[in-house]
Each structure stands twice: as C-alpha cells, then as structure tokens.
Amino acid sequence: MTTPGVPAVHAAGLYKSFGKVQAVRGLDLTVQQGEVVAFLGPNGAGKTTTIDMILGLSTPDAGEVSIFGHTPRGAISRGQVAAVMQTGGLLRDISVRETVQLTAAMFDSARPVDEVLTRAGILDIADRRVEKCSGGQQQRLRFAMALVSDPGLLILDEPTTGMDVAGRRDFWSAIRDDASRGRTVIFATHYLEEADAYADRIVLVRQGTVVADGTAAQIKNLASGRTVRASLPAGDRPLLAGLPPADHVEFDGGRVTVRTADSDSVARFLLTTTGAHDLEIVANNLEEAFVALTADEAGTTAAAAAMEGERA
Amino acid sequence: MSQSTAMQDRKPSAGGVNTTFLWIEIKRMLRNRRTIMFTVLMPAIFFFIFGLSNKNQQLPNGHSYGQYILISLTVYAAMTAATGAGSQVAVERAQGWSRQLRLTPLLPGAYIAVKAAAALTLSLVAVIAQFVIGAIAGVTMDAQTWLTAGLVAWVGSLVFAALGLFVGYLMPSQNVMQILGPALAILAMLGGLFMPIEIMGDTFGTIAKFTPAYGIGQLARSPITGEFDALWIVNVLVWLAIFVGGAAMAFRRDTSRV
Numbered sequence: 001m002t003t004p005g006v007p008a009v010h011a012a013g014l015y016k017s018f019g020k021v022q023a024v025r026g027l028d029l030t031v032q033q034g035e036v037v038a039f040l041g042p043n044g045a046g047k048t049t050t051i052d053m054i055l056g057l058s059t060p061d062a063g064e065v066s067i068f069g070h071t072p073r074g075a076i077s078r079g080q081v082a083a084v085m086q087t088g089g090l091l092r093d094i095s096v097r098e099t100v101q102l103t104a105a106m107f108d109s110a111r112p113v114d115e116v117l118t119r120a121g122i123l124d125i126a127d128r129r130v131e132k133c134s135g136g137q138q139q140r141l142r143f144a145m146a147l148v149s150d151p152g153l154l155i156l157d158e159p160t161t162g163m164d165v166a167g168r169r170d171f172w173s174a175i176r177d178d179a180s181r182g183r184t185v186i187f188a189t190h191y192l193e194e195a196d197a198y199a200d201r202i203v204l205v206r207q208g209t210v211v212a213d214g215t216a217a218q219i220k221n222l223a224s225g226r227t228v229r230a231s232l233p234a235g236d237r238p239l240l241a242g243l244p245p246a247d248h249v250e251f252d253g254g255r256v257t258v259r260t261a262d263s264d265s266v267a268r269f270l271l272t273t274t275g276a277h278d279l280e281i282v283a284n285n286l287e288e289a290f291v292a293l294t295a296d297e298a299g300t301t302a303a304a305a306a307m308e309g310e311r312a
Numbered sequence: 313m314s315q316s317t318a319m320q321d322r323k324p325s326a327g328g329v330n331t332t333f334l335w336i337e338i339k340r341m342l343r344n345r346r347t348i349m350f351t352v353l354m355p356a357i358f359f360f361i362f363g364l365s366n367k368n369q370q371l372p373n374g375h376s377y378g379q380y381i382l383i384s385l386t387v388y389a390a391m392t393a394a395t396g397a398g399s400q401v402a403v404e405r406a407q408g409w410s411r412q413l414r415l416t417p418l419l420p421g422a423y424i425a426v427k428a429a430a431a432l433t434l435s436l437v438a439v440i441a442q443f444v445i446g447a448i449a450g451v452t453m454d455a456q457t458w459l460t461a462g463l464v465a466w467v468g469s470l471v472f473a474a475l476g477l478f479v480g481y482l483m484p485s486q487n488v489m490q491i492l493g494p495a496l497a498i499l500a501m502l503g504g505l506f507m508p509i510e511i512m513g514d515t516f517g518t519i520a521k522f523t524p525a526y527g528i529g530q531l532a533r534s535p536i537t538g539e540f541d542a543l544w545i546v547n548v549l550v551w552l553a554i555f556v557g558g559a560a561m562a563f564r565r566d567t568s569r570v
Contacts, residue, residue, distance in 0.1 A: 079417065091407060098339075107417060
C-alpha cells in the first residue's frame with residue numbers, strides 16, 4: 001500500500017550531463033498523490049532526461065529520486081509506476097492484444113487484458129499487428145500497457161506528439177477519465193494548451209531547471225501581468241531608457257511591445273513622455289507566460305523570484 | 313488503484329519466466345519466414361545437394377556417409393536456429409523493447425532464460441525437421457543413434473544461442489542475421505559440418521579443432537564413428553563460457569548506456 005502523505009515523486013537536486021551538455025542542472029520536483037502535473041518546457045529543456053532519471057532508466061550525476069518513498073527500481077518492482085514513452089517500446093511483429101498479454105505476464109497481479117484495452121479505447125483493434133497501427137493507436141497501446149499494473153503513478157513523455165487534433169483530444173479524454181479515479185499523473189509536453197487544459201499544476205522547465213511552478217492561472221500571472229503595445233515614432237526610441245521597470249521590450253516595425261507587471265505606469269510613460277499612440281493593453285495568456293519564462297534570462301529570474309514569494 | 317498495490321514486491325514468480333511470455337516468443341519466431349528459411353529450408357537443401365548424392369558411400373569404419381552428413385547438417389540447422397533466435401535481441405533493442413522491459417519487474421536473468429528456452433525450442437524444431445527429411449530420403453540409423461545425435465545437436469545449440477545473444481547485444485543492426493548467416497556457414501565448414509575434417513588437410517584440420525562447431529559435431533557423430541575424445545567436451549564448454557561471458561558483458565554495456 002502506498003502510505004498516505006508520501007509524495008508520489010520526490011526528486012531533489014538532480015543533475016545530468018551528456019559530455020559537455022548539461023541537460024539537467026539542479027532540478028527539484030515534488031508531486032503529491034493524486035496530482036495531475038504538466039512538465040512543460042521547450043524542446044531541449046531536459047524533460048525527457050528528467051523523466052528517465054525518475055524512472056531509473058538513467059542514473060543522475062547528482063541528486064536523489066524516490067517514488068512513493070522507494071527507489072525507482074523498487075517502485076517498478078512493486079508495479080507502482082508505469083510510463084508511456086514518446087517512441088519505441090513496442091514489438092512490431094505481435095498483435096495489440098499479445099503486447100498487453102506479454103506486459104501483463106511481467107507482473108504477478110495484473111488487470112484483465114480486455115479491461116485495459118477497453119479503457120485505452122483499442123479493444124476493437126486488439127487483433128491488429130502493432131506495425132499496422134497508426135501512431136495514435138500505438139500511443140493508446142502504450143497507455144494500455146501502462147495500465148496493466150494499475151500503477152499509482154503514471155508518467156507520460158510527450159504522449160501526443162505526432163497525433164492529429166482529434167486523436168489528441170480522444171487520448172486526453174482517456175487519460176483524464178483515468179486520472180479522475182485518483183491516479184497521480186505527470187506528463188511532459190511542449191504544447192501549452194495541453195498543459196493548460198489537462199493539468200492541475202504546471203511545472204515550467206527551462207535549461208534543465210524549474211523556472212516556475214503553480215496552477216495555470218498562477219503561471220499566467222507570473223509573466224508580469226500585462227502586455228502593452230503601442231505605435232512609436234522611430235525617433236522616440238531613445239526615450240524608452242526612462243521606461244518604468246519592464247520584463248521585456250521588443251520592437252516590430254513601428255510598434256513597441258512591453259511586458260510588464262505595472263502596465264499603468266508603462267502606459268502613462270508612453271503616452272506622456274513619448275509620442276506613442278494607438279496604445280493597447282492586454283492580459284498575458286499562457287503562451288506569453290511560457291515565452292517570457294522560458295526565453296528571457298532576466299524575466300525568468302524575476303518571475304521565479306516572484307513565484308517564490310507568492311508560494312511562501 | 314494504489315491502495316491495492318501491496319507492500320511486497322510484485323515481481324512475477326520465477327522473475328518473469330512464464331508460459332505466456334515463452335509462448336508469445338515462440339509464436340514470434342515461427343511467424344518469421346526468414347527464421348524458418350535459415351533453420352529448416354537451407355539445411356534441408358544442403359542435405360539434398362551434398363548428402364543424397366553420397367548417401368551410399370562408406371566411411372572407413374563402415375558407416376554410411378549419408379548418416380555422417382545428416383547428423384552434421386542437423387547440428388548446423390540447430391546452431392543456425394539457436395543463433396538466429398538469440399540474435400533477435402538486436403531487433404528488440406532497436407525497437408526499444410528492452411528499454412520498455414526495464415519498466416516492468418521482469419528480471420534480466422529471466423529475460424535471458426526465456427530467450428534461451430525459445431532458442432532451444434526453435435533448434436528442436438530444426439533437429440526434428442532435419443531428421444524427418446533424412447528419414448524420408450532413406451537414411452537409416454538405430455534408435456540410440458538418432459536419439460544421441462539429436463540430443464547433442466539440440467543441447468549443444470545452447471552454445472550458439474549464447475553467440476546470438478552476444479552479437480545481438482553488440483550490434484545495432486536490424487539485419488544481424490545477414491552477418492551471422494555467412495559467419496555460421498564458415499564456422500560450420502571449419503567445424504567439419506560440411507565436409508569431414510580428415511579431407512581438409514593438416515592446417516585446416518588443426519584450426520578446425522579450435523572452432524566452436526567442432527566439438528558438438530564430433531560428439532553428435534560419435535555414435536556412428538565410434539570415437540570419443542574428452543577434448544570435444546572441453547571445446548564445447550570453453551566456447552559456451554566465451555559466448556555467455558561475452559553476452560553478459562554486452563548486456564551490461566547495453567543497459568548502462570540506454
């Protein structure tokens with residue numbers, strides 16, 4: 001039995017390098033039982049490397065991982081964790097049903113094969129050879145395999161890569177149904193809308209470390225509130241040196257875009273001190289938060305610090 | 313859900329060696345046309361080409377050459393079958409299956425045991441197929457000779473199952489048998505499975521004694537040659553140790569890298 005209160009995942013101070021590339025640098029992550037967590041970051045942020053370490057598929061250079069208080073291997077032996085990997089992991093020359101039967105044979109007590117095929121929505125193609133299955137069907141098969149041991153924790157690494165919109169929606173509705181039964185789910189993704197729509201909590205990673213952690217709403221707030229856009233005469237650009245504190249300033253033709261926590265002051269400054277006109281102020285969406293938090297060095301630090309304060 | 317997850321390990325009994333696993337492995341091999349071609353068809357064709365024409369010639373001790381070539385080619389069939397089965401780990405590695413298995417409680421030793429059992433099943437099919445073909449073609453031997461030769465060819469194929477695993481873990485290729493197939497033919501020739509060692513000449517005759525198919529071939533044919541040498545057993549055991557050691561080393565290298 002998984003002891004109540006023991007985190008589903010506890011990772012502390014993870015580091016992993018491949019040659020000179022530092023894929024993960026000082027990553028901490030604690031996921032409580034029953035949470036549905038999106039591990040969100042651009043490609044190359046270290047998501048897959050972190051998942052491999054959580055699952056014990058690779059050994060961290062430094063740091064520790066526990067799953068329900070056990071080592072990764074111990075948790076796998078107890079059938080407490082299963083994963084849906086991005087690619088591979090399937091034998092092409094056997095059928096969908098045989099794949100699940102084979103996986104079930106690896107555990108001492110497994111869910112009935114037809115039950116997991118039904119839950120993954122692939123009972124109708126059970127006799128199809130794996131090599132004849134579409135990418136989406138293969139992904140559902142990986143999901144079915146992960147359900148076989150009825151794990152307390154399910155980890156999905158970019159599970160919908162390469163699926164069409166309908167396929168993605170169907171896949172997530174299956175995952176969502178499953179999570180509603182109380183399973184802890186961690187999924188890596190670089191699709192913002194997936195993180196926004198399906199996760200209770202978003203952990204934003206950039207360059208191998210967590211840069212923000214909270215609900216989708218908190219993450220949106222983190223990107224310093226608002227975006228101010230205005231048309232600005234080219235000659236007025238030097239005047240922006242006196243701009244109130246802003247996270248990010250960029251120019252696009254005759255327009256200036258400013259991301260800031262204090263949109264009032266920025267707007268007042270632009271309208272009174274410079275010749276700016278056609279000014280608009282919009283609340284940041286998650287995409288802008290994502291861009292701000294994962295792309296801009298200064299913004300990231302400020303946002304992370306702000307987040308620390310907010311959570312404390 | 314997790315509440316049903318018992319405190320104890322959920323390792324399958326015997327580490328994951330079970331009939332479902334083994335049966336699916338065997339079905340996979342029998343579905344593979346290339347495997348059947350290497351293990352049943354090719355040795356049969358060799359027998360029809362090299363064996364039938366000389367079937368009624370005599371060895372110096374009075375036994376028929378037909379018996380000699382049938383047993384030799386049966387050893388060849390069994391070793392090809394076992395190597396082919398073992399080498400399938402290369403395909404499974406390429407497809408990410410071995411990585412997937414690391415997310416289950418299956419023990420590596422159990423995986424290897426099932427692979428070896430599947431290899432032995434396939435080599436048994438090869439031995440029986442060869443003997444049936446030989447019998448139909450008119451080769452006659454007493455029951456004890458059939459049994460001894462068959463058992464040696466079959467059990468001896470374990471050496472080559474280990475070779476298949478070794479190469480399978482070493483090479484990334486999906487077509488590992490395209491390299492192993494010709495290599496096995498050379499080993500079979502050097503080991504005296506395609507022609508008697510006596511007619512090879514001194515140099516090759518001496519080299520033959522150190523090759524991996526030699527001991528098994530000599531032992532399998534001993535009921536008809538009436539000879540026995542403990543060095544043949546040494547040959548088998550040394551090659552078994554080399555291939556098992558190599559496979560274990562390649563396996564460790566593979567799993568630490570993934």
